[in-house]
Amino acid sequence: MQLIDTFQRVKNASRTLAFTTDQQRSQILCDVADAIMAGKADILSANAEDLARMERSNPLYDRLMLTDDRLQAIAADMRNVATLPSPLGHVSQQRTLPNGLRLCRVSVPFGVIGMIYEARPNVTFDVFSLCFKSGNACVLKGGRDADASNRAGVALIHKVLQDNGISTDVVALLPATHEATGEMLNAVGYIDLCIPRGGRRLIDFVRDTARIPVIETGAGVVNTYVDEDADIAMATAIVCNAKMRRVSVCNALDCLIIHQAQLPQLQCICMPMADKSVIIYADQRAYAALSGHYPAQLLQHATDESFGTEFMDYKLAIRTVDSLDEALEHISRYGSGHSEAIVTRNELSARRFQQLVDAACVYVNAPTSFTDGAQFGLGAEIGISTQKLGPRGPMALEEICTYKWLIEGNGQTRP
Numbered sequence: 538m539q540l541i542d543t544f545q546r547v548k549n550a551s552r553t554l555a556f557t558t559d560q561q562r563s564q565i566l567c568d569v570a571d572a573i574m575a576g577k578a579d580i581l582s583a584n585a586e587d588l589a590r591m592e593r594s595n596p597l598y599d600r601l602m603l604t605d606d607r608l609q610a611i612a613a614d615m616r617n618v619a620t621l622p623s624p625l626g627h628v629s630q631q632r633t634l635p636n637g638l639r640l641c642r643v644s645v646p647f648g649v650i651g652m653i654y655e656a657r658p659n660v661t662f663d664v665f666s667l668c669f670k671s672g673n674a675c676v677l678k679g680g681r682d683a684d685a686s687n688r689a690g691v692a693l694i695h696k697v698l699q700d701n702g703i704s705t706d707v708v709a710l711l712p713a714t715h716e717a718t719g720e721m722l723n724a725v726g727y728i729d730l731c732i733p734r735g736g737r738r739l740i741d742f743v744r745d746t747a748r749i750p751v752i753e754t755g756a757g758v759v760n761t762y763v764d765e766d767a768d769i770a771m772a773t774a775i776v777c778n779a780k781m782r783r784v785s786v787c788n789a790l791d792c793l794i795i796h797q798a799q800l801p802q803l804q805c806i807c808m809p810m811a812d813k814s815v816i817i818y819a820d821q822r823a824y825a826a827l828s829g830h831y832p833a834q835l836l837q838h839a840t841d842e843s844f845g846t847e848f849m850d851y852k853l854a855i856r857t858v859d860s861l862d863e864a865l866e867h868i869s870r871y872g873s874g875h876s877e878a879i880v881t882r883n884e885l886s887a888r889r890f891q892q893l894v895d896a897a898c899v900y901v902n903a904p905t906s907f908t909d910g911a912q913f914g915l916g917a918e919i920g921i922s923t924q925k926l927g928p929r930g931p932m933a934l935e936e937i938c939t940y941k942w943l944i945e946g947n948g949q950t951r952p
Contacts, residue, residue: 541724541727543676543709543711544649544676544727545727546709547649547674547706547707548648548674548726549706550704550706550707551646551648553703553707554646554669554672554674555672557672559623559625559670561701562619562670563619564619564701565697565701565703566615566616566618566619566666566669567616567619568697568700568701569615569665569666569697570615571612572693572696572697573608573611573615573662574608574609577605577608580603580686580689580690581604581608583685583689584602584603584689586685586686587601587658587682587684587686590682591656591682596784596785596849596850597849598785599783599785600656600657600785600786601657601658601682601686603659603686607659611659611662611663614662614663614666614911614916614917615662615666615917617916618666618667618917619666620916621670621934623670623671623934624671624938625646625672625938626643626644627644628641628642628643629642629643630642636949637947638945638946639944639945639946640944641942641943641944642940642942642943643941643943644935644939645672645938645939645941646673646938646939647673647729647730647937647938647939648673648674649673649674649675649728649730650664650668650673650675650676650728650729650730650919650937651676651677651678651721651724651728651730651749652675652676652731652734652919653678653721653732653733653735653739654677654678654680654734654735655683655734655739656680656683657683657734658683660679660734661677661679661686661690661694662694663917663919664677664919665694665708666917667916667917667919667933667934667937668919668937669707671934671937674706675707675709676709676711676721676728677691677708677709677710678710678711678713678717678718678721687713688710691708691710719746722743722746722748722749723748724749725748725749729749729750730749730750730752731743731747731749731750732751732752732754732920732932733751733754734754734919736849737756740754740756752920752922752924752927752932753923754922754923756847756923757788757789757791757847757873757875757876757908757921757923758792758845758846758872759779759789759790759872759876759905760790760793760867760868760877761779761790761793761794761878761879761904761905762796762868762878762880762890763776763794763806764796764799764864764886765798765799766882766883767799767880767882769799769802769805769806772799772802772806772880773805773806773809775902775903775904776790776793776806777806777810779904780815780853781809781813781815782906783906784848784850784851785849786849786906787847787875787908787921788876788905788909789905790853790904790905791846791847791848791853791854792855792856793806793853793855793856794856794864794867794868795856796858796861797857797858797859800822800826801826803827803855804826807827807830807855808830808831811832813851814851815851815852815853816835816837816851817836817837817852817854817855818837818838818840818843818853818854818855819836819837819838819854819855820839820856821857822857823839823855823856824836824838827855839854839856844856844867844871861886861890865890865893872894872895874895874897874923875897875898875908875921876896876898876899876908877896878903878905879900880902881901887901887902896923897930908921908931909931910933913931913933915933915934916933916934918933919932919937920932922936
């Protein structure tokens, strides 16, 4: 493998992190945050190169774009991660066996975490901050769309590490090629855990191809059910926030499920979206309710493909149901296990929804836009896990640690 030397250097560097203290790692994160703001002109210039190669109509354009405000938010998240308690050294179990052996289960880093991601240069900083704080080295594999931005970010991180006497090999950015992806997914013995973050195609490819352990994250087909007992003003605010806050992120709303009793109120829920030119794909009953009350050029008939699609765009599907059970059936069929929400004043319906929806994050009377590591108080996130084995939901410091057993004896032998 052409990249084996890179993988070996990162593996070796990961062991050196055991000799750093949490205070040192936190201070370096603060230094990187300062460097982001001091070097924002270079980062934005590199980002402008990437943006110039992408059409503004591309749904990934918003994900790719960095701004002064977004860099400030990235730096603030990094400082926040620096202030969080270390996830390392936590004792989760401790016992003494009848034979006198003392057992202790303690949290430790995975070692080397590989991250494959698409046009999201903020992920470069988020992954580094979480990995470094938790004592993990990281191998980053970004996409071609964000290559200049990613290289500017890693160069900045390397400069801070070097200034602090830390090996720059604790974070490596691979070439933005398919060949590099293939080598990374076959880096057995070098990369301990791989996390893909992007669209369904990327995640499926990584899961089906990798010879190293993988945690699935990212793909989100998100539904919100407006119950027959919903407060319409609340429903309008929740639906519009979930759909329009940032359409390109994985927690954005893709399908509004509405109880047929609320169809007379559907125009009230949808009208704010007309200002953002949201295209609505409505089923027959919803289409009839919106016809004449929503711009005709933005209202289309839903097809089978309208449901179960992660739009990442100013597009929304609407499905009409006759009961909560029918809404649950729709979510079970079309949801991706990411985030689902119900708007209702009925406590029994809310509890039933929480109990029966199989997703990482289940909301009652709140928008799915809150599915985010920083919003959950985790500092940042390395991704949203939609699987059930291992971490589930926003993955932050604790989720990228494993544990080992420490056993102390006094000469005992096993009979």
